[in-house]
Amino acid sequence: MNLYHDTLETPIGPVFISVDETGALVELYTGRSLTRISAQDGTPDKEKTAAVRQQLEEYFAGARKDFDLTLAPRGTEFQRRVWRALEQIPFGETRSYGELAAQLGVPNASRAVGRANGTNPISIIVPCHRVIGATGALTGYGGGLPIKQWLLQHEGALPASAGPAAPLMREI
Secondary structure: OOEEEEEEEEOOEEEEEEEEOOOOEEEEEEHHHHHHOOOOOOEEOOOOOHHHHHHHHHHHOOOOOOOOOOEOOOOOHHHHHHHHHHOOOOOOOOEEHHHHHHHOOOOOOHHHHHHHHHOOOEOOOOOHHHEEOOOOOOOOOOOOHHHHHHHHHHOOOOOHHHOOOOOHHHHO
């Protein structure tokens, strides 16, 4: 499989985008999760990543709540089930790991759901940032908790009174 990539500068710092030859999104990493990039040997190509770039720019500008992209994440069947469930969490809302596990029909598997959530290779678009602890606490995020907080505040799922999420660039 040939991969094509690009990096987009955003309010949360650089976002790495990797697509396959059809333009399907394979990876999207932010912040500390940039260390997970597996497409480093791919070919830089702004044309192949243009649709992803445009939709992300619209999202960060506040003009897009839902993404309309073909996704091709690589993972186990269970991981892909969890990632599909993440896509069902509406903009501006959150779910706990336990709620997500129950939705998947495995109510005692919140830790497994958390592990699958943590391996999500397409952050933001497959909104793993919308999953929080049962108490409402912000827990784990591959890009770092300041980015998770910023994304949730941007979507209105976390009030600004939760404290400032910036300056992100110094915390990454």
